[in-house]
Amino acid sequence: VLAYRKFESRAVKGKTCVEIQFRLDxxxxxxxxxxxxxxxxxxxxxDMMPFEASIKKIHNYYTFT
Incomplete structure (x- = not known):
């Protein structure tokens, strides 16, 4: 994960959307x-960026592992 930014979601009113920039291969x-x-x-x-992680789905949510 290299960087991220947050902005108001266009898809879901009142929610925040996060754009995640990453490097893969x-x-x-x-x-x-x-x-x-x-x-x-x-x-x-x-404060630890960039960092190495995977995104994993656990039950009904996503998390970095």
């Missing part, structure tokens, strides 16, 4: 999510 990519768990984890570990 030496290519830069971007993904978007409304996951409050991922948003909270990004806020917690923002």
């Amino acid at each position: 030496d290519k830069i990519g971007v993904t978007f999510t409304n996951s409050s768990v991922l948003e909270r984890q990004l806020d917690t570990f923002k």
